[in-house]
Amino acid sequence: MIFHIDKNAKKLKVEMKSLIWVYLLVFVVLKCLPSNAFAESSYVLPYPSAMPGSIFYRLNLIREEILRYWYFGDFGGFHFNLKQSDKYLVEAKTLFDYKQYLLAHKALQKSDKYFGKIYPNLLSAKNNGKNISEKKKVLKRAAQKHIEELVKIKDDAPATFNWTPEKEKPTTLNIWESIDKSIKLRQKRL
Amino acid sequence: MKIVTYIFIATLILLSVFTYVFVDVNIVYLKSLYTGYYLTHRLLLTLFYGILISVLFGCFYFYIKNADKFKGSLKKIIILVILVTILSYPGALTFDIFNYIITAKVAFFYQENPYIIYPIEFINDPNLLFTRAANKTALYGPFWILVSAIPYFAGLGNFVLTLFSFKIFIALFYVATVYLINKLDKNAVIFFALNPLVIIETLVSGHNDIAMIFFALSAFCLFFKKRYGLSTLTFMASIFIKFATLFLVPIFIAMAKDRIVGKKINQEKAFMYSSLFMFFVFLLSPFREELYPWYATWFIVFTSFLYKNKFLQNLVLVFTFGLMLRYIPYMGTGSYFGITPLFRNLLMLTPVLIFLIYSWLRTLFQRS
Numbered sequence: 441m442i443f444h445i446d447k448n449a450k451k452l453k454v455e456m457k458s459l460i461w462v463y464l465l466v467f468v469v470l471k472c473l474p475s476n477a478f479a480e481s482s483y484v485l486p487y488p489s490a491m492p493g494s495i496f497y498r499l500n501l502i503r504e505e506i507l508r509y510w511y512f513g514d515f516g517g518f519h520f521n522l523k524q525s526d527k528y529l530v531e532a533k534t535l536f537d538y539k540q541y542l543l544a545h546k547a548l549q550k551s552d553k554y555f556g557k558i559y560p561n562l563l564s565a566k567n568n569g570k571n572i573s574e575k576k577k578v579l580k581r582a583a584q585k586h587i588e589e590l591v592k593i594k595d596d597a598p599a600t601f602n603w604t605p606e607k608e609k610p611t612t613l614n615i616w617e618s619i620d621k622s623i624k625l626r627q628k629r630l
Numbered sequence: 631m632k633i634v635t636y637i638f639i640a641t642l643i644l645l646s647v648f649t650y651v652f653v654d655v656n657i658v659y660l661k662s663l664y665t666g667y668y669l670t671h672r673l674l675l676t677l678f679y680g681i682l683i684s685v686l687f688g689c690f691y692f693y694i695k696n697a698d699k700f701k702g703s704l705k706k707i708i709i710l711v712i713l714v715t716i717l718s719y720p721g722a723l724t725f726d727i728f729n730y731i732i733t734a735k736v737a738f739f740y741q742e743n744p745y746i747i748y749p750i751e752f753i754n755d756p757n758l759l760f761t762r763a764a765n766k767t768a769l770y771g772p773f774w775i776l777v778s779a780i781p782y783f784a785g786l787g788n789f790v791l792t793l794f795s796f797k798i799f800i801a802l803f804y805v806a807t808v809y810l811i812n813k814l815d816k817n818a819v820i821f822f823a824l825n826p827l828v829i830i831e832t833l834v835s836g837h838n839d840i841a842m843i844f845f846a847l848s849a850f851c852l853f854f855k856k857r858y859g860l861s862t863l864t865f866m867a868s869i870f871i872k873f874a875t876l877f878l879v880p881i882f883i884a885m886a887k888d889r890i891v892g893k894k895i896n897q898e899k900a901f902m903y904s905s906l907f908m909f910f911v912f913l914l915s916p917f918r919e920e921l922y923p924w925y926a927t928w929f930i931v932f933t934s935f936l937y938k939n940k941f942l943q944n945l946v947l948v949f950t951f952g953l954m955l956r957y958i959p960y961m962g963t964g965s966y967f968g969i970t971p972l973f974r975n976l977l978m979l980t981p982v983l984i985f986l987i988y989s990w991l992r993t994l995f996q997r998s
Contacts, residue, residue: 513742515751570740571753 514565525554646718656759744768773870831924905932
């Protein structure tokens with residue numbers, strides 16, 4: 441009996457050793473092969489900027505209002521709204537990571553607001569005789585990237601969140617519902 | 631004396647005709663004028679350019695040597711110079727005028743901010759075929775963009791008309807600058823108005839530096855007349871055309887200080903320092919891009935008032951000649967790389983070195 445157990449253990453040990461070698465070989469081969477570790481979309485989102493609560497965040501809000509006038513024109517509006525939509529999406533993602541759901545939810549709504557304004561800018565440009573083919577491609581790539589990020593956010597975020605402010609009625613944030621709405625908005629531009 | 635003027639004007643006529651050899655194949659509006667000689671006869675054209683420039687500078691040297699004899703006919707000569715150069719093709723040596731046009735188009739036709747929208751974003755715009763800086767946002771100050779609306783709209787949407795509207799607009803600044811110099815000091819006019827570099831870069835190539843110079847000089851004139859508010863405004867206008875005149879701020883501060891203390895302003899000293907400061911900015915330009923010949927107008931205008939210093943004016947004359955030779959290597963090779971940068975600098979510095987050695991030897995001989 442003892443002998444039988446020993447034999448089995450020895451067999452198991454050999455099998456384990458071979459498995460480790462196979463795993464190592466697969467690992468080395470996979471490492472050597474060119475890997476596709478890039479995001480699906482080539483569109484690059486900006487770094488997170490100042491977050492709510494910081495003095496710079498308030499300054500950024502003022503800057504945003506000034507820039508609105510600096511970015512006049514159809515293409516100017518396109519660039520401005522896309523930039524802001526990107527910025528607030530990154531802000532939302534960061535805040536979701538830190539479980540600041542209320543602020544994240546607000547940032548996502550802002551991103552949606554700006555994203556919704558992009559296409560009307562392009563339509564206006566088209567009506568003014570401007571070629572919008574390249575801009576449409578950029579918008580498509582941006583929408584793809586946004587959707588990628590929104591899906592990731594949804595994976596980690598709770599479906600709902602109950603927010604209870606001091607001396608006020610609690611509010612339920614339908615986070616998944618909001619994210620789905622954001623995804624739908626962007627899917628229109630694919 | 632008249633023969634020099636005949637040679638000068640005839641050479642300018644030849645130069646104006648010569649510029650059309652460089653009509654770009656992509657300018658569909660001037661297709662009938664395209665010859666392609668600048669691609670097939672490079673050496674011949676370079677030689678011809680060298681001769682034209684040498685003759686022009688030779689005449690210019692004669693003009694400043696005999697300035698007193700030409701004073702009476704100067705007005706006529708300047709009018710002739712403008713008339714024979716205004717119809718030249720501005721894209722022979724540089725392409726900046728096309729940038730002015732496309733920047734104005736972005737602002738006034740497409741109604742977009744030229745500081746954030748690249749011209750290249752307007753796919754299928756016919757100007758993109760020949761505009762070299764289409765991948766850059768506006769390179770000039772906001773005041774220039776604002777005033778460029780005048781020639782842009784005067785062009786009535788026709789490219790050729792717009793091109794020559796810009797040239798006429800620039801020529802008007804040249805006339806106004808010459809008028810101001812004449813008002814400040816009659817003896818200073820020849821050195822600026824008949825300098826081949828000023829003529830070619832302003833009246834042929836149509837660079838907007840002359841607009842910046844005009845407003846800076848207006849600021850000086852108004853300051854001397856104690857109209858400080860207007861002087862400040864025109865000075866700001868100058869800065870917001872091309873920013874280089876920002877370096878004149880210390881001069882204005884020093885003049886204001888003299889006024890406050892009750893000291894009389896030494897105009898010659900003010901122009902000497904302005905010339906030095908603008909030369910300093912000119913020398914800094916390679917840090918930004920490169921030493922462009924037309925940047926020399928920044929200090930030539932102030933040097934024109936320093937006619938008592940013959941050595942300085944001759945040095946500037948020789949240097950401007952060297953600067954105009956900078957076009958030769960590209961014209962000859964068709965490349966901005968390889969030996970071109972080295973040859974450009976050699977050609978620019980050789981006349982200066984020869985002049986300095988000649989002056990030094992002359993002084994030595996005079997002493998002995």
